[in-house]
Amino acid sequence: MLRRLLTLTERFTTADTALAHCDLMCGVYDPAQARIEAESVHKIAQKYQDSDDPVFRDRAILIKEERAELVKHHLSVLWTDYFKPPHVEEFPHLHDLFWRAIKQAGDAKKTMDPAAGEKLLSMIDEIDEIFQKTKQS
Amino acid sequence: MLRRLLTLTERFTTADTALAHCDLMCGVYDPAQARIEAESVHKIAQKYQDSDDPVFRDRAILIKEERAELVKHHLSVLWTDYFKPPHVEEFPHLHDLFWRAIKQAGDAKKTMDPAAGEKLLSMIDEIDEIFQKTKQS
Amino acid sequence: MLRRLLTLTERFTTADTALAHCDLMCGVYDPAQARIEAESVHKIAQKYQDSDDPVFRDRAILIKEERAELVKHHLSVLWTDYFKPPHVEEFPHLHDLFWRAIKQAGDAKKTMDPAAGEKLLSMIDEIDEIFQKTKQS
Amino acid sequence: MLRRLLTLTERFTTADTALAHCDLMCGVYDPAQARIEAESVHKIAQKYQDSDDPVFRDRAILIKEERAELVKHHLSVLWTDYFKPPHVEEFPHLHDLFWRAIKQAGDAKKTMDPAAGEKLLSMIDEIDEIFQKTKQS
Amino acid sequence: MLRRLLTLTERFTTADTALAHCDLMCGVYDPAQARIEAESVHKIAQKYQDSDDPVFRDRAILIKEERAELVKHHLSVLWTDYFKPPHVEEFPHLHDLFWRAIKQAGDAKKTMDPAAGEKLLSMIDEIDEIFQKTKQS
Amino acid sequence: MLRRLLTLTERFTTADTALAHCDLMCGVYDPAQARIEAESVHKIAQKYQDSDDPVFRDRAILIKEERAELVKHHLSVLWTDYFKPPHVEEFPHLHDLFWRAIKQAGDAKKTMDPAAGEKLLSMIDEIDEIFQKTKQS
Numbered sequence: 001m002l003r004r005l006l007t008l009t010e011r012f013t014t015a016d017t018a019l020a021h022c023d024l025m026c027g028v029y030d031p032a033q034a035r036i037e038a039e040s041v042h043k044i045a046q047k048y049q050d051s052d053d054p055v056f057r058d059r060a061i062l063i064k065e066e067r068a069e070l071v072k073h074h075l076s077v078l079w080t081d082y083f084k085p086p087h088v089e090e091f092p093h094l095h096d097l098f099w100r101a102i103k104q105a106g107d108a109k110k111t112m113d114p115a116a117g118e119k120l121l122s123m124i125d126e127i128d129e130i131f132q133k134t135k136q137s
Numbered sequence: 138m139l140r141r142l143l144t145l146t147e148r149f150t151t152a153d154t155a156l157a158h159c160d161l162m163c164g165v166y167d168p169a170q171a172r173i174e175a176e177s178v179h180k181i182a183q184k185y186q187d188s189d190d191p192v193f194r195d196r197a198i199l200i201k202e203e204r205a206e207l208v209k210h211h212l213s214v215l216w217t218d219y220f221k222p223p224h225v226e227e228f229p230h231l232h233d234l235f236w237r238a239i240k241q242a243g244d245a246k247k248t249m250d251p252a253a254g255e256k257l258l259s260m261i262d263e264i265d266e267i268f269q270k271t272k273q274s
Numbered sequence: 275m276l277r278r279l280l281t282l283t284e285r286f287t288t289a290d291t292a293l294a295h296c297d298l299m300c301g302v303y304d305p306a307q308a309r310i311e312a313e314s315v316h317k318i319a320q321k322y323q324d325s326d327d328p329v330f331r332d333r334a335i336l337i338k339e340e341r342a343e344l345v346k347h348h349l350s351v352l353w354t355d356y357f358k359p360p361h362v363e364e365f366p367h368l369h370d371l372f373w374r375a376i377k378q379a380g381d382a383k384k385t386m387d388p389a390a391g392e393k394l395l396s397m398i399d400e401i402d403e404i405f406q407k408t409k410q411s
Numbered sequence: 412m413l414r415r416l417l418t419l420t421e422r423f424t425t426a427d428t429a430l431a432h433c434d435l436m437c438g439v440y441d442p443a444q445a446r447i448e449a450e451s452v453h454k455i456a457q458k459y460q461d462s463d464d465p466v467f468r469d470r471a472i473l474i475k476e477e478r479a480e481l482v483k484h485h486l487s488v489l490w491t492d493y494f495k496p497p498h499v500e501e502f503p504h505l506h507d508l509f510w511r512a513i514k515q516a517g518d519a520k521k522t523m524d525p526a527a528g529e530k531l532l533s534m535i536d537e538i539d540e541i542f543q544k545t546k547q548s
Numbered sequence: 549m550l551r552r553l554l555t556l557t558e559r560f561t562t563a564d565t566a567l568a569h570c571d572l573m574c575g576v577y578d579p580a581q582a583r584i585e586a587e588s589v590h591k592i593a594q595k596y597q598d599s600d601d602p603v604f605r606d607r608a609i610l611i612k613e614e615r616a617e618l619v620k621h622h623l624s625v626l627w628t629d630y631f632k633p634p635h636v637e638e639f640p641h642l643h644d645l646f647w648r649a650i651k652q653a654g655d656a657k658k659t660m661d662p663a664a665g666e667k668l669l670s671m672i673d674e675i676d677e678i679f680q681k682t683k684q685s
Numbered sequence: 686m687l688r689r690l691l692t693l694t695e696r697f698t699t700a701d702t703a704l705a706h707c708d709l710m711c712g713v714y715d716p717a718q719a720r721i722e723a724e725s726v727h728k729i730a731q732k733y734q735d736s737d738d739p740v741f742r743d744r745a746i747l748i749k750e751e752r753a754e755l756v757k758h759h760l761s762v763l764w765t766d767y768f769k770p771p772h773v774e775e776f777p778h779l780h781d782l783f784w785r786a787i788k789q790a791g792d793a794k795k796t797m798d799p800a801a802g803e804k805l806l807s808m809i810d811e812i813d814e815i816f817q818k819t820k821q822s
Binding site: 028032039040047056 | 160167196
């Protein structure tokens with residue numbers, strides 16, 4: 001256990017671990033970017049259900065499509081730019097969590113059921129929790 | 138004074154005031170979107186100053202350009218989609234504040250001096266303060 | 275009055291006032307960019323009204339969305355990149371005019387009524403008039 | 412000769428000839444879109460020559476790249492969406508003119524010599540001349 | 549005939565003929581990029597016909613729009629970046645073929661008939677055939 | 686072993702497993718999209734090394750940035766849209782392979798060493814191999 005912690009520490013202190021959300025090394029990451037778009041995905045589906053205006057409903061479909069695409073993008077950036085090998089070692093389900101969350105963003109495109117957006121939001125919360133833990137360490 | 142408050146209240150309760158960050162009416166807005174990109178703008182300029190690798194510096198210039206463009210976009214959305222006439226009446230310098238903030242994002246493209254990003258961040262803080270006040274009302 | 279003109283002149287002649295539609299300082303601006311897209315917004319709504327083909331109507335909704343977004347972008351660039359403090363001093367309603375025009379582009383997304391596009395076009399004409407005056411000075 | 416004119420007229424009056432800059436049939440086209448971006452390309456190269464600030468010069472290279480790309484896009488839309496078979500019959504060098512103009516936009520990306528932008532502008536003028544003739548007919 | 553071949557060879561061996569899909573000179577071109585998107589266009593129209601879910605059908609319309617736009621882009625890049633004057637001399641119908649293919653991508657936006665995508669695919673095959681011949685030479 | 690095959694078959698035949706590169710269900714996927722952009726990334730770095738023209742080198746940096754971003758996008762789409770739970774069960778290192786490949790695309794942005802692009806290409810080959818196996822099954 002101690003050995004594992006040492007290995008982790010060691011890896012974190014190597015010069016080359018920092019990447020960034022802009023692929024430079026700006027070091028600025030925030031799951032809020034994905035969450036804000038996911039909240040929009042969720043709300044759009046709700047508004048769609050409450051409306052019977054065909055133009056509004058059409059626009060809801062196309063705008064939700066774009067917002068969900070942004071969720072995918074922001075999650076993908078977090079996954080491959082922020083998280084490093086030691087994180088994956090510490091949180092072995094990280095890959096699977098991101099995979100299912102990005103898939104869920106795709107599923108939220110396919111339906112106007114607000115439940116899809118809700119499920120997406122709870123997955124982003126799960127990711128955020130891990131993110132906060134890695135920030136503290 | 139009371140009259141003005143009444144007028145404001147009245148306007149806020151009319152059905153048609155809600156627009157949204159996605160031009161539907163999802164109602165999801167958050168100055169965090171602009172701030173995260175502005176933090177990146179700021180950090181990139183710092184990293185540029187600390188580096189003498191010409192490829193890194195070139196990339197810093199081009200990536201800062203994109204990040205600052207996103208700041209402009211997010212600020213513009215807040216200004217024209219979230220804020221409504223009663224807000225402008227309550228905060229008469231709102232237009233000018235946004236104008237200068239978006240211009241500042243343009244200025245932050247033009248220089249590698251981190252001070253430009255810092256100034257941009259403080260302007261976004263000012264906008265955020267107003268935003269939070271309008272949220273409570 | 276003379277003093278004000280002198281102040282304006284003074285400001286215009288300072289080296290640092292020039293920004294540009296490309297955030298460099300290319301100095302190329304033209305309200306025609308916004309107007310061409312707004313004409314498209316207007317025509318699309320008309321064609322929508324004249325058609326009863328559901329696929330055509332769906333496409334009209336989504337294409338108008340994109341065109342109106344481009345109007346917003348081009349107006350925002352004019353407002354923050356072309357116009358400078360002395361302009362705002364000379365045309366004190368400039369901020370408000372842009373704010374309402376960009377909001378109108380958002381409104382033109384929300385409806386298939388060609389009147390929304392017409393109103394947008396007349397606001398762009400108003401902006402163009404001011405633009406032409408500042409060009410002559 | 413008369414026969415050819417009749418054939419042209421006939422083709423123009425068929426219902427199906429109208430396409431549009433938005434691929435709907437909004438019917439709004441204007442070579443000004445390409446020209447404004449090409450003017451920017453030209454000016455950027457001039458400003459680059461006049462500057463010895465390495466950051467400015469770097470930004471000039473990347474912004475010119477984007478502007479020239481927009482020229483390519485606007486020209487391509489004109490070529491395939493506005494122009495119809497009868498136009499090509501009437502102006503047999505139309506394809507070659509567009510091909511060389513779009514190639515020239517690519518060449519204007521490759522060099523900081525303002526002459527490349529100038530040549531691009533003169534080709535767009537040539538296209539505009541044909542465009543205006545087809546508008547009158 | 550021999551003279552013409554010599555002229556062609558001569559031109560091909562001049563240093564300055566290479567352009568690229570990225571406007572640098574990376575030299576990487578592949579009609580597969582256009583074909584993959586065109587296959588998507590075709591399949592989407594088929595799936596649309598097989599579905600009676602209004603949300604699915606709406607999404608099919610908007611996603612096909614994007615895919616067809618990518619076909620246009622990839623074809624335009626091939627036409628103006630890969631092909632050089634000697635190719636046009638050797639294949640005199642090249643301009644017309646690209647013009648009709650890009651127009652066909654526009655037509656495939658306008659209809660949910662899978663036949664439009666099929667026709668587009670066969671035109672891309674024709675382009676590919678010429679492309680392969682020029683690769684061998 | 687037989688049991689595992691049965692489980693896999695069962696899962697594949699459920700209605701809900703198909704997603705697509707366009708998030709509809711067009712079913713068109715091809716690692717060629719990522720590979721073509723990665724080849725470009727690789728070639729650009731080579732050309733950069735062979736050139737001493739500062740404008741060319743600047744453009745190489747910025748164009749490589751865009752191409753590598755497209756690699757990331759195409760890989761992300763393959764990972765979350767094409768691959769399904771049974772694939773992950775069959776190829777347990779799939780997540781890690783994609784993670785490292787997308788990270789490698791980020792690394793290929795950071796350096797002008799053609800080796801980074803070469804490594805990226807070999808990772809895409811590895812993904813393609815798995816992709817082809819899943820196609821046959």
